[in-house]
Amino acid sequence: MSRFLQLHLLTFFPPANMNRDDTGRPKTAVVGGVPRLRLSSQALKRAWRTAPVFAEALRGHMGSRTQRLGEVLRDHLTSGGMAGDKAIEVAREIAGIFGKIKDAKDKDSTRIEQLAFIAPEESAAALALADRAMAGEKIDAKTADLLRTADTAADIALFGRMLAADPDYNREAAAQVAHAITTHRVTVEDDYYTAVDDLKTSAEDAGAGFLGEAGFGSGVFYLYLCIDRALLVRNLGGDTALAATALGALAEAAATAAPRGKQNSFAAHGRASFILAEKGDLQPRTLAGAFARPVVGDDLMEDSIKALTRFRQDIDAAYKQAPEPSAILHVGHGGKLADIVAFCRD
Structure with missing residues (x-):
């Protein structure tokens, strides 16, 4: 080849x-x-x-580039009957494997700080670990082997990824x-445009409801x-x-x-x-x-x-x-x- x-x-x-x-x-x-x-x-x-x-x-065979894996896990856990506070705690632990989690006091406390490129196998493994927690098992996300060095996410394989939390699983x-x-x-040109307010009457004024400018080019x-x-x-x-x-x-x-x-x-x-x-x-x-x-x-x-x-x-x-x-x-x-x-x- x-x-x-x-x-x-x-x-x-x-x-x-x-x-x-x-x-x-x-x-x-x-x-x-x-x-x-x-x-x-x-x-x-x-x-x-x-x-x-x-x-x-x-x-x-497509990965997901997202901060919201923790939210998916939290909703999965709560829909399975886990109490809200416990679901957030478990979701934060598992999602934390893929990147730094936002502060626990933050409104979006289950979100990852950065966008993480997550393969289908990794998402499935994270949900499976959540299921074990939901069944009452004591889990340790750090030892659960959630991350992969090779998988079937073709977009990750082509375009790579960087996991700041664990560089060993970066993908070139x-x-x-x-x-x-x-x-x-090429010279960038400017488009001056207006928008008309449909409900404005001629008795008010003849002016536009909005004025704007946008650049464009061709080649x-x-x-x-x-x-x-x-x-x-x-x-x-x-x-x-x-x-x-x-x-x-x-x-x-x-x-x-x-x-x-x-x-x-x-x-x-x-x-x-x-x-x-x-x-x-x-x-x-x-x-x-x-x-x-x-x-x-x-x-x-x-x-x-x-x-x-x-x-x-x-x-x-x-x-x-x-x-x-x-x-x-x-x-x-x-x-x-x-x-x-x-x-x-x-």
């Missing part, structure tokens, strides 16, 4: 604000001396994890995801991700079939899903116009260098594809390496998403 799977995608998005900064404007980066739009890797991974195509393909991410950037210069984004397939299989406890399913689902989600910020205002649901998938054992490399000089021209997508293809050929020639096995989707020219998914799964 080839160790690395690399995906390079070019996707056009119309005017949108899918990923905002602290001021509410689209995230940007200066690349090659000019401003570009940017989609953070965190926003991309969240969009893929929650995409229906990803969740459906990996049903039963098998997937490395770059921030997506536009291949060309062709280059996205790069690299997956260590051997690490993915290890994270999944050796389950190669599940690893293949996860890789196919990830490829499809990357091609079809985007961050959901301001989507009700812009409906920027793009699809990748170009996908290059590569497999091999050579040191991975991004092809972002193709866009260090911003693309210009009348057809930014086709010019971006040409720049990426030419840069890939130049890199391979300079480092005297033969092209690795690959699959290409180029909308209007050939290739299908199903072929890319099959290539990634194989």
